[in-house]
Amino acid sequence: MAKYTQDKEELTQQKAKKFNLWLGMIGMFMMFAALSSGFIVYTAGGIDRGIKTILPEAFVYSTILIVVSSVTIQLAYNAARRTLFDKQKLLLAVTILLGVGFFFMQVYAWGVLTARGVVFVNSNASQSFIYVFTGMHLAHIIAGILVLVRALVGRIRNIPQVNNVFRMDLAALFWHFLGFLWIYIYVFLLLNQ
Amino acid sequence: MSTIANAGTHSVDHHGDHGHHHESFWTKYVFSQDHKMIAKQFLITGIIMAVVAMLLSILFRIQLAWPDKEFPILEVFLGKWAEGGRINPEFFLALVTIHGTIMVFFVLTAGLSGTFANLLIPYQLGARDMASPFMNMLSYWFFFVACIIMIASFFVESGPASAGWTIYPPLSAVPKAISGSATGMTLWLISMTLFIASQVLGGTNYISTVLNMRTKGMDLWKMPLTIWALFLTAIVGLLSFPVLVSAVVLLIFDRSFGTSFYLSDLVVQGQILPNEGGSPILFQHLFWFLGHPEVYIVLMPALGLTSEVISTNSRKPIFGYHAMVYSLIGITILSFIVWGHHMFVTGMNPFLGGVFMITTLIIAVPSAVKVFNYLATLWRGNIRFTPAMLFAIGMVSFFISGGLTGIYLGNSALDISLHDTYFVVAHFHLVMGSASIFGMLCGVYHWFPKLFGRMMNEKLGYLHFWLTFIGAYLVFFPMHFMGIDGVPRRYYAFTEFPFMEKWISVNVFVTWAAIVAAVGQLAFIWNFFSSIWSGKRATQNPWGSNTLEWTTPVEHIHGNWPGEIPTVYRWPYDYSKPGHHEDFIPQTVPFSETMSSNLPHDFEGNAEAERIQREWELANNNPQTEKETE
Structure with a gap:
């Protein structure tokens, strides 16, 4: 295993940057917490409100996709730490593909909902909320995929190992967060369907 | 939000470059990643925005004082917004809206926190720079673009947003409702989205820097109160601004996509709108969940700055350092559970109203702790009346006189008659507006030597202080009485109503006071900008201060x-x-x-x-x- 020396100030900086990501995730979580409380307040406002439909099966498949991708990104991170660069590249690419798959699975689920008449522009805004939750989450997924691509590009360009591991560390953390966020949203919607 | 993650990883590339740094004009003055330069950028942008917002207020004060008089010069500058030399009603609404938005967000949030968090957090903690200088730079440029877009809304055909700085739907959500809800509102929403991105980027950085980058020996209980205040402010911002994002996103969907989150049963200009089933109260909940913490985002940095300045210039330790910190923490926590007091008259369950009333009144406790500690610090101190010190004492004065009326407004029964009157206007302009701007000015006078290496002129500082201090009281104090009489805020020509006719003389008085106070700001503007180049050169520690920023050389170095x-x-x-x-x-x-x-x-x-x-x-x-x- 290769050891690289870093001066202390640089180490503090990396620690602080990782901390920034944690804070950012708290901010993102607050945004979804606000949407959840908005949903609850809205839905409690009348008997004619509520999701009033069974969530499409596609959401189960997308959940599987994102859980598997969480495993692959973790394996990619472990590979990066052990300097198994080919394995890291492969697993990263798989994670990105799973992420893209998740994206399209969600879009497909929208199609299923729309076909059922559960549309975005709806006088029962509880149903519109399904699109807002998943849409805002997808916006974050796009950002997450960009972070993954950036880690992959860094690996291909052969950046120093410290930076490679650091990028992977942040990418893995963020990607796990997006997975948890989706599970939270899905469970929240399931409990309210 | 997504920018955070990107920036967090992006900036990895940038941190190796201490020491071997090639600075061109662009990287030094424009796209700077240096916290000191970013602080100056925030400050100067903030001052410019403050001047703009102040001029807007003078315009609507003119309308309020002389509703029947014509001022042809206004038509020259404003064209169709002041046809025949009189501000027209729709433009009046735009003026109060943009005045509020700029003052609350662009001046007292970004101008205040942005300047002093950037300047003081690394300096007073002993850090070389922020945790992520790149995110810090992004924070300023998002803010700058937000400013440009907000100002640009004056140049669109239908005029700027006019639904009030709280942009309550349905008025803000139906583009056809008033001209200000058309393109102007869209620009407002875009501008605020960028602004929130800026605040979140900045705030994350502030928190992370405070927690991770303190120098050796600087444990949390050795931090100056400025840092405590800025740190807690950033936490409040991080937890509340994302909620506004959610509220704004839903509003955008209602406006542009036809959803019905906030809209229901509307008839606009004889047409029935298709939106059904929405709840405008939902917006108010989401908005005030940010909106009330926002008040403390504005106020807490001012409390921190004045703590430092009062202690330094009384030549005494701050009285009750721990109590000061705990009261800031108390305010931070309480600020999240009082938002309902803005909504007492929305048909809220009286029991819930009672809960919000109690939490609101409890905030008086930490606030009073702070006030008594300020007074006890001043008590028998060896006081030096520098301009910064005067502004700090002025801040305490406004905090008391404005805070007292909060006890009335926080009472759900009294609020029924005081809601949306000039009493509210008087209250928040004293406790949040004047107190915070005095805190900011106190900071500018005190840290000017650190920002620019030169001193500001003291005599002009005194002139500025007295004109502003007396002016602010003369403007806002009479409004209490108008409010008790039932004069509603945001009305274009309320003196047309017979029972409010008598207030016309007070309106004239207030407007003159406002004009004199506004002219008084020239003393500051002149002093500020001329001192940057020709002020007396500052020594390393001009105020005899204890904190770390005064151990750095006068000349800024990377x-x-x-x-x-x-x-x-x-x-x-x-x-x-x-x-x-x-x-x-x-x-x-x-x-x-x-x-x-x-x-x-x-x-x-x-x-x-x-x-x-x-x-x-x-x-x-x-x-x-x-x-x-x-």
């Missing part, structure tokens, strides 16, 4: 300290310590160099240090400390 970062040994408020030959001891002076003034509690139970101190006292037979230890 990385702040030329050699090693200094180590901190003591709290920042050792002013006029008995037994010491000077009336201040900087945080960097170890106790071993101040044997004649050390007190038993300085050693925090370190037995070895106490023993050394006792031996020294026996050897030197120091009467001062002996008396203390007996």
Whole structure:
């Protein structure tokens, strides 16, 4: 295993940057917490409100996709730490593909909902909320995929190992967060369907 | 939001470049990543925005004072918005909206926190820069673009947003409702989205820097109160601004996509709108969940700055340092559970109203703790009335006089008659507007030598203070009485109503006071900009301060300290310590160099240090400390 020396100030900086990501995730979580409380307040406002439909099966498949991708990104991170660069590249690419798959699975689920008449522009805004939750989450997924691509590009360009591991560390953390966020949203919607 | 993650990883590339740094004009003055330059950028942008917002207020004050008079000059500048020399009603609404938005968000949030968090967090904690300088730069540029877009809304055909700074739907959600809800509202929403991105980027950085990058010896309880205040402000911002994002996103969907989150049963200009089933109250909940913490985002930095300035210029330790910190923490927590007091008259369940009333009134406790501590710090101090000190004392004055009326407004029964009257306008302009702007100005006068290496002119500072201080009271105090009489806020020509006719003379008086106070700001503008180039050169520590920023060289350098970062040994408020030959001891002076003034509690139970101190006292037979230890 290769050891690289870093001066202390640089180490503090990396620690602080990782901390920034944690804070950012708290901010993102607050945004979804606000949407959840908005949903609850809205839905409690009348008997004619509520999701009033069974969530499409596609959401189960997308959940599987994102859980598997969480495993692959973790394996990619472990590979990066052990300097198994080919394995890291492969697993990263798989994670990105799973992420893209998740994206399209969600879009497909929208199609299923729309076909059922559960549309975005709806006088029962509880149903519109399904699109807002998943849409805002997808916006974050796009950002997450960009972070993954950036880690992959860094690996291909052969950046120093410290930076490679650091990028992977942040990418893995963020990607796990997006997975948890989706599970939270899905469970929240399931409990309210 | 997504930018955070990107920036967090992006900036990895940038941190290796201390020391070997090629600075061109662009990287030094424009796309700077240096916290000191970013602080200046925030400050100057903030000042420009403040001037704009102040001019807007003068325009609507003119309308309120002389509703029947024509001012042809207005038509020259404003064209169709002031046809025949009179501000037209729709433009009046736009003026109050944009005045509020700019003052609350662009001046007192970004201008205040942006300037002083950027300047002081690395300086007072002993850090070379922020955790992520790149995110910091992004934070400023998002803010700058947000400013440009907000100003640009004056140049669109239908005019700027006009639904009030709280942009309540349905007015803001139906583009056809008033001209201001058309393109102007869209620009407002875009601008605020960028603004929130800026605040979140900045705030994350502030928190992370405070928690991770303090110098050796700087534990949390040795941090100056400025840092505590800015740190807690950033936490409040991080938790509340994302909620506004959610509220705004839903509003955008309602406006542009036809959803019905907030809209229901509307008839606009004879047409029935298709939206059904929405709840405008939902918006108010989401908005005020940000909106009330926002009040403390505006106020807490001012509290922090004045703590520092009052202690330094009273030459006394701040009274009740721990109580000051705990009251800030108390305000931070309480700020999240009081938002309902903005909504007492929305048909809220009276029981819920009672809960919000109690939480609101409890905020008076930490606020009073702070006020009494300020007064106790001033009490028998060796006070130096610098302009910064005057503004700090002015801040305390406004905090008291504005805070007292909060007790009335926080009462759900009284609020029924006071809601949306000039009483509210008077209350928040004193406690949040004037108090915070005084805190900001106090900071500018005090830290100007650190920002620009020169001193501001004191005489102009005094002139500025008295004109602003008296002006602010003359403008806002009479509004209490109007509010008690039932005069509603945001009305274009309320003196047309017979029962409010009598207030026309007060309106004239208030407008003249506002004009004089506004002219008084020229003293500041002139002083500020001319001192940047031709002020008296500052010494390294002009105020005899203890905090770390005054140990840096006057000339700004990359990385702040030329050699090693200094180590901190003591709290920042050792002013006029008995037994010491000077009336201040900087945080960097170890106790071993101040044997004649050390007190038993300085050693925090370190037995070895106490023993050394006792031996020294026996050897030197120091009467001062002996008396203390007996």
